[in-house]
Amino acid sequence: MMPASNSIEVERLTRKFKKGPLAVDGIDLTVAPGEIYGFLGPNGAGKSTTVLMLTTLLPPTSGTARVGGFDVARESAQVRTTIGAALQEAALDPFLTGREHMTLQGSLHGFARQERRSRGNELLERVGLTEAADRRVGGYSGGMKRRLDLALALVHRPSILFLDEPTTGLDIQSRTALWDEVAQLAARDGVTIFLTTQYLEEADVLADRVGIIDHGHIVAEGTPRELKAEIGRPAVEVEPRSPGDLGALEGVLARFGSRVPASDRAVAVRFENGGDLTDVVRALDDAGVKIAHLQLHEPTLDDVFITKTGRRLEGAGDEEDEEAPAEAVPA
Amino acid sequence: MNGAARIQVAAVARRSIIRTARQPAMVIPAVLFPLVLLAVNASGLDSATHIPGFPTGSYLTFALAVPFVQGALFAAMSTGTNVAQDVETGFLSRLSLTPLRRTWLLAGQLSGVLVLGLVQAVSFLSVGLIAGAGLKAGVAGALVIVALSLLIALGFGAIGATMALRTGTGEAVQGLFPLLFVTLFLSSSSLPRNLIEIGWFRTVATWNPVSYLLEGLRSLLVEGWDVHALLAGFGTAAAIAVLAVAAAASALSTRMGRA
Numbered sequence: 001m002m003p004a005s006n007s008i009e010v011e012r013l014t015r016k017f018k019k020g021p022l023a024v025d026g027i028d029l030t031v032a033p034g035e036i037y038g039f040l041g042p043n044g045a046g047k048s049t050t051v052l053m054l055t056t057l058l059p060p061t062s063g064t065a066r067v068g069g070f071d072v073a074r075e076s077a078q079v080r081t082t083i084g085a086a087l088q089e090a091a092l093d094p095f096l097t098g099r100e101h102m103t104l105q106g107s108l109h110g111f112a113r114q115e116r117r118s119r120g121n122e123l124l125e126r127v128g129l130t131e132a133a134d135r136r137v138g139g140y141s142g143g144m145k146r147r148l149d150l151a152l153a154l155v156h157r158p159s160i161l162f163l164d165e166p167t168t169g170l171d172i173q174s175r176t177a178l179w180d181e182v183a184q185l186a187a188r189d190g191v192t193i194f195l196t197t198q199y200l201e202e203a204d205v206l207a208d209r210v211g212i213i214d215h216g217h218i219v220a221e222g223t224p225r226e227l228k229a230e231i232g233r234p235a236v237e238v239e240p241r242s243p244g245d246l247g248a249l250e251g252v253l254a255r256f257g258s259r260v261p262a263s264d265r266a267v268a269v270r271f272e273n274g275g276d277l278t279d280v281v282r283a284l285d286d287a288g289v290k291i292a293h294l295q296l297h298e299p300t301l302d303d304v305f306i307t308k309t310g311r312r313l314e315g316a317g318d319e320e321d322e323e324a325p326a327e328a329v330p331a
Numbered sequence: 332m333n334g335a336a337r338i339q340v341a342a343v344a345r346r347s348i349i350r351t352a353r354q355p356a357m358v359i360p361a362v363l364f365p366l367v368l369l370a371v372n373a374s375g376l377d378s379a380t381h382i383p384g385f386p387t388g389s390y391l392t393f394a395l396a397v398p399f400v401q402g403a404l405f406a407a408m409s410t411g412t413n414v415a416q417d418v419e420t421g422f423l424s425r426l427s428l429t430p431l432r433r434t435w436l437l438a439g440q441l442s443g444v445l446v447l448g449l450v451q452a453v454s455f456l457s458v459g460l461i462a463g464a465g466l467k468a469g470v471a472g473a474l475v476i477v478a479l480s481l482l483i484a485l486g487f488g489a490i491g492a493t494m495a496l497r498t499g500t501g502e503a504v505q506g507l508f509p510l511l512f513v514t515l516f517l518s519s520s521s522l523p524r525n526l527i528e529i530g531w532f533r534t535v536a537t538w539n540p541v542s543y544l545l546e547g548l549r550s551l552l553v554e555g556w557d558v559h560a561l562l563a564g565f566g567t568a569a570a571i572a573v574l575a576v577a578a579a580a581s582a583l584s585t586r587m588g589r590a
Contacts, residue, residue, distance in 0.1 A: 057424055080428050091421030095353045096346065107342030108429035110335040136353075152425070 005069045006033045006082070006159035006192040008054065013063035015049050023049040025216035026063060031194055031209075036186045038207025038224075039196040040301065046216040047196040048088055051164045054194065055085045068160055084158035088165050090145040094138030098129050098148050101137065102155065109156040123151040127181065143174025150181065160192045161185065167202060179206055200301040212305055219308040228299040230307075235260050235297045236280055237268035241290035252287050256280060260303070261312055266293070270303075339431050343439020350413060351443045357412070361405035361447060362454050365398030369459070372397070372521070382526055387465065387553045395459040396548035397520050399480040400541060402451035403487040404511045410444045411491025411504030418499040418586065427587045436587075437580055441488055448484030452477045468551040475561070476551050482568040483544055487511070489575035496582035518542040543567040 008031040015024040024046040031037040041047050052058035054067055056076035065072045068082035092101060102120030111119060124133045127147040137145065146166055153161060163182065167175040183206060185191045197203055203210045204224045212220040212227075220227055236256070240249050243265065250259075253269045256279070262268035277296055284291060297303065306312055351357065373391040380390050387393050417423045426436055456466075456473055466472055490511075494504050517532070518541040527533040536542050547564015550557035 055428060057427060077430070081430060083428070085428055087421055087424060089421050091425040093346070093350060093417075093420075093422055095350045100346070100349065104342050104346050105425075105429070107338050108426065108431045110338060110430065 006190075007031060007069070008037070008065070008067050008160065008192065008194060010050075010054070010065045011063055013050070013053060013065050014061045015046075015053060015058065016061045022216050024053070024060075027213070027216070027218050029211055029218060029221065031192055033192055034186060034190045035208045036182070036193040036195060036206055038203035038210040039194065039213060040198070040200070040203045040210055040305075041196075041213035042198055045213045047198075047213055048164055050213070051085070051087070051162050051194070051196055055083060055087075055162050056080055081156070082158060083160045083162060084153035084156065085162040086146070086149040086153045086164065086166055087162075088168070090142075090149040092137045092140075092145055092148060095136060097134050097136055098124060098140070098144075099133040101148060101152055102133075105152045105155045111155075119155060123154055127151045128177070141174075143170050143177070146170060146174065146178060147181075150178065154185075158191065160194070163193065163195045165196055165198065167197070167199065175202075182206060200305075204301055210301065212301075212308060214305075214309045220304055224301060227301060227304045230304065233257075233271040234299060235268050235270040235303065236277060237262050237266050237293075237295045237297060238280070238284065238291060239263070239266040239293040241292040245289045248287055249284065249289050252283050252289065253280070255283065261306055261310070268297075335430075336432070336435055340435045340439050340442075343426075343431070343436055344442035347413070347440050347443030348446045351409060351447055357409050358447065358450070361402060361409060362451055364405070365401035365451075365455065366458055368401065369394055369398050369455075370462075373462075376521065379522065382522075384523075384526055386523060389463070389465055391459065391462060392465040392552050393549065394521075395455070395464045395552055396545045397515070398455040398459075399452060399476070399548050400483060400515055400520075400544055402455065403448065403480070403483045404508065404515065406444045406447050406451070406484045407487035407491035407511060408504060408508055409447060409491070410441070410488040411495040411507065412501050413443065414440060414492045414495035415499065415501040415504050418495065419501065423586065433580065433583045433587055437492070437576070437583055440492060441485060441576070441579075444484055444488030444491075445481055448481045448488075449477070451484070452480040455480075464552065466552055467555040472551040472556070476548055479544075479547055479561075479564055479568060482565065482572055486568060486571035486575045489572065489579045493575060493579040493582050496579065496586045499586070514539060514541050519545055540567045540571060 008029070010027060010029045012026045012028060013024055014022070014026050016022050027050065039047050039050065049058065053060045054065055054072060056072050056079050059073060067079045070078040070082065072079050096104070099120060102124060103116050106116030106119055124130050127150060129144060129147055129151070132140065132144060137148065140148065150166065166182070167178055170178070179202070182193060182195065186193050195206060207224065209221065209223050210227060211218050236253070238249060238253065240246060246267065249267050253267050256275045257269040257272035260268045260270050281294070302312060372394050376394070377390040379385060380388050456476060460466060468475065491504055491507065494507050517535045518539045519527070519536050524533060524536050524542060527536060543563040544567055546560050550560035550564070
């Protein structure tokens with residue numbers, strides 16, 4: 001047995017489905033011990049399929065992945081003892097209480113009665129569920145379910161944690177609470193965290209490094225600061241008061257830079273040829289284009305996504321099929 | 332089985348039992364429906380006891396074997412639905428990420444069906460005896476009836492689990508119910524096989540394993556200790572249980588993606 005480390009190393013990892021697309025297409029990535037790696041992409045991009053492979057729940061079609069020093073295909077049992085996972089849907093039994101879930105999870109990891117109880121109580125307190133611990137999970141809110149899911153993933157003190165869209169569908173308060181907990185896990189406990197998300201803000205706030213995946217390919221990777229710096233200058237988006245002025249608006253803005261996607265009723269360009277917001281307003285005034293709305297966008301991870309894929313991240317997955325499920329037939 | 336495995340099986344079994352007990356909509360019909368059918372049949376078909384060669388003068392005693400098998404059909408639905416929910420909600424994936432071996436997982440899951448089967452068997456026997464059914468084999472016979480009905484429940488429960496693991500949906504499990512119910516009707520549930528006059532029906536009932544389950548249970552109620560009927564009953568129930576559990580284990584292995 002190789003000595004375990006809490007890193008993730010992926011080379012040419014690929015997954016094909018018989019009745020679906022090439023869900024993951026030869027990706028390479030490395031996550032350092034104690035790092036929070038944000039895996040960002042729209043629905044159907046390949047995020048969950050990657051997580052399922054890295055957590056041994058789905059065999060790769062080709063390529064290799066080592067998690068905690070163990071090969072996911074050949075040493076899956078060792079991988080499972082190293083990792084904790086909270087998958088896309090909080091996998092909970094609505095008929096059991098929160099405490100019963102903790103006890104079950106502790107038992108399945110072979111904990112003795114006393115340790116089960118103390119570890120369960122400790123984690124329930126940590127995720128703020130002590131008061132609700134003896135209520136059935138069927139009555140929990142989405143945020144409570146997510147927090148319990150996280151607590152369950154931590155029962156056996158994993159050194160690597162996979163969180164698959166942990167805050168999807170949560171209100172902002174629950175989302176922020178979960179972010180705090182995840183950040184603490186990495187900072188205080190040194191847990192390596194692989195986090196998938198379709199929320200730009202989540203990746204921006206939490207991740208030390210971000211990988212952007214689209215159509216099964218990693219299209220960009222780096223720290224959020226590095227990725228945004230690649231984009232460089234801000235963009236300006238202008239909506240004319242009269243839709244008939246869109247053509248004239250386009251002509252004026254073309255002088256300042258190249259087009260970037262915007263809403264149907266607006267035109268946006270990234271500043272590339274010099275000039276600033278004042279110059280834009282002056283030029284539009286000279287051209288007689290009345291402005292309804294004008295907005296300056298500092299570079300965001302969405303801009304990175306647009307630059308790399310030509311589409312906006314939010315909503316990009318809506319036009320595509322949902323990601324192939326775990327039980328999809330392997331090719 | 333080592334200490335850790337014992338803790339694991341007990342935990343899954345406990346969860347399976349708690350889950351079943353907290354779903355009255357699943358438990359109550361599984362006990363009440365067979366008793367209602369028993370009451371209807373016992374009152375409506377009592378004249379069948381006048382057919383020459385009918386083994387007992389009480390149709391209630393004759394028909395009391397049927398609820399045990401009907402109850403097992405409900406157990407199949409209950410187990411299948413629970414397992415399908417585990418697949419649908421991802422709970423099975425959670426279990427897959429623990430060191431739990433699939434053999435122990437299956438053992439734990441099926442222990443829930445045994446508890447439901449025990450509640451059913453005791454209820455059916457108690458109500459039947461209170462209503463006046465005979466029990467020729469006495470108290471020891473009652474214990475054997477409970478044991479045989481648990482073996483039947485285990486087999487049918489494993490069939491439900493297999494269906495759930497293969498399809499991953501509760502709907503497919505529900506679709507199994509009419510099929511299993513038809514096999515009950517195409518058996519010796521209403522008349523002894525030698526008194527079924529329609530040739531094809533008698534042939535189907537003779538080939539139908541459910542007939543031997545019923546006849547094994549019925550022999551203890553009607554005739555006392557009929558070794559031949561008991562061997563056929565236990566043999567058939569054991570064969571169904573072994574095949575169904577093996578099928579469920581294979582389906583679970585495929586579903587969990589590991590041996």
